[in-house]
Amino acid sequence: MLKTRTTAATAVLASLVVLSACGTERSGSGPGAGSVAPDVPVAGAHWAFDTVTVAGKETRAPDGAHVEIGKDGRASGNSGCNGFGAEVSVEGDTVTVKQQQGTEMACPGERGAFETVLRKAFTGALKARVDGDRLTLTSSDGENVVALTSEPPAPLNGTEWTVESLLAGQTASSVPAGSEGKAHFVIDKDGKVRGSLGCNRFSTTAKISGRTVTFGEITTTRMRCTGPEMALETKLYDVFGDSATYELSHRGLTLTAPDGSGFAAVAKPAPKAAS
Template sequence: MNRHGLMLALAVQGAALAQSAVAEPFADGTWTLLRLTDARGTVTPQGGSAPTLTLAGTRFSTAGGAQVSGSTGCNRFTGRGVFTANTVRLGPLASTRRACAPEVSALEARFLNVLSEARGLSFSPNLLVLSTGRERLVFGNRVTAFEASRLFAEWRLVGAVGDTPPTLRLEPGGAVSGTTGCNLFRGTFTLGGDTLHFSPLATTRRACPSPELQRQETEYLRRLERVRRYRVSGNGLTLILEDGSEQTFQRPVNGG
């Protein structure tokens, strides 16, 4: 083969490899459930109660499979799974055991049942469908790892009173924690595109040292319950409430 022929062959081979790489499934990110269909019918979850599915490592074929985690709308679950271009097989899923409202528990059971039995996969950048054949989970509103990496951090409330401003810490597993300036709190959150919802937050019961700090704590927790969307810009985080008002946070400088 002459030099020109060799270069042409290499170019063709490179194009084929590139096309193969593009075709390879890459569903990594956090997905929000848009629709569930099973023997009981079809349900469309709303708001912060919508289950989520977080996948990491779906591009690579490894013995351990991809990391799988998420929220049922009440409890957290984790496990592993093997993904191909059109199939999925999940291993056993470990879940927390928090008590849920009856309607949330019913959705949780249906969601986990279809998820654990799913074998078919259909994927596009904006839609992920897992199916057992007749049963289907349709996910959308994906938050990519890059987008999530900008959000997962510890944030400090801007414009707070007192020497210890309220904080907010968001973690990849869906856990949220922080301080009100007086007390500690913790809970969970769900993501979907630019949407963000917090679960009811559990707090410690320490008395605030002043009425001003007590008012700040009450208002801070009240506003977190009403968060619906978020925006990250540089070192700043803006939480957008259901009424359109905003709460602004910044990352601590040098971790301080």
């Protein structure tokens, strides 16, 4: 797993310098008249939400909350529960966000609270400031502030993945209430798999060929599990007990069994660089 974000983030931001060449022309006779104000480089990076502040109250983002802004102005992300889309335009140091419809899974507890404030703050014309791998977006009245950090992609092997939703064909649903964050695993570089199914710890092996992962015999501890943990464990056991197709999306992973069942997981946040 990558130990720092500063080097990777610097490389990402350096590659975005070309985006600043089409900056905003200043007019008038004052200082800077006729010069070009570079567009703030926000496209092409994976930005993890750190905190959102609305009317002076700060809310910390859950694991997996992020947004990726394409060079074409199309953005996609996740609030830590639901996925969302947006259109983003950049003019100088102003980033304008027009949110679009996303998924509609129920978001309990802290994830639901964060999604609510994110929708309020991450919209409209926002003043942007980039400082190394940090991005800050502030509303014109200063009441709403969104703080983000660019993150490098996560490899399949060696990353700690936390299960955040269950898949059934094209449908995603939240993990059973009460089991959030309890299922996680690592596929080591030597193919050994270890982790938790939500209650019991497990281990197996993984052989990777193309986009297919073939799991070996699975062994688990023998704790008695009831309620949401057991419901989650049963679903995951079926996926890890056979072969599955995997798909990586920067810091997201899906594993899908031949029958269409599976799960989506998110990488453990990369360590933050010292301020």
